Amino acid sequence: CDFYVLDEFKLGNIMSSSLINLISSDKAVDFIKSSIKEHDDCKVCSFKNLCRSGCRRHKDFSDNYKNRFCESFKFFYSKNISKLIEIANIVKFR
Ligand code: SF4
Structure with a gap:
């Protein structure tokens, strides 16, 4: 995601480090752990499988x-869930 192409999120240089070292670094693991945190409402939300608590960038870490x-x-999912299921069924049986 280009929102995280910032020095504070830089993991290293792929030309001088292996990918496995970059993605298993403390910095990478901390980023992933902080990304999967979710609001309590998400834990019981019926749209969780669609939304997955949304993008990290749009989460308020202070709330x-x-x-x-x-x-x-x-709002969107409740209005369109039947259409989404219809599309999923069409794609699934192709
Ligand atoms: S819609 Fe998404 S962000 Fe909102 S409570 Fe449900 S899972 Fe969480």
Whole structure:
């Protein structure tokens, strides 16, 4: 994701380090762990399989990881879930 192409998130240089070393570094693991944190509402949300608590970038880390688009996700999914299921079934049986 280009939002994280910043020095503070840089893991190293692929030309001088192996990929396995880069992705298993403390910095990479800390990033992944912080990314999967979710708001308590997400733990019981019926849209969790679709939304997966949203993008890390849109979570408010000072408000228990509440995703700023949560209400929009719920609005969109509740209005369109039957269409999404229909599309999934068409794709699944191709
Ligand atoms: S819709 Fe909201 S509560 Fe549900 S999983 Fe997504 S962010 Fe979490």
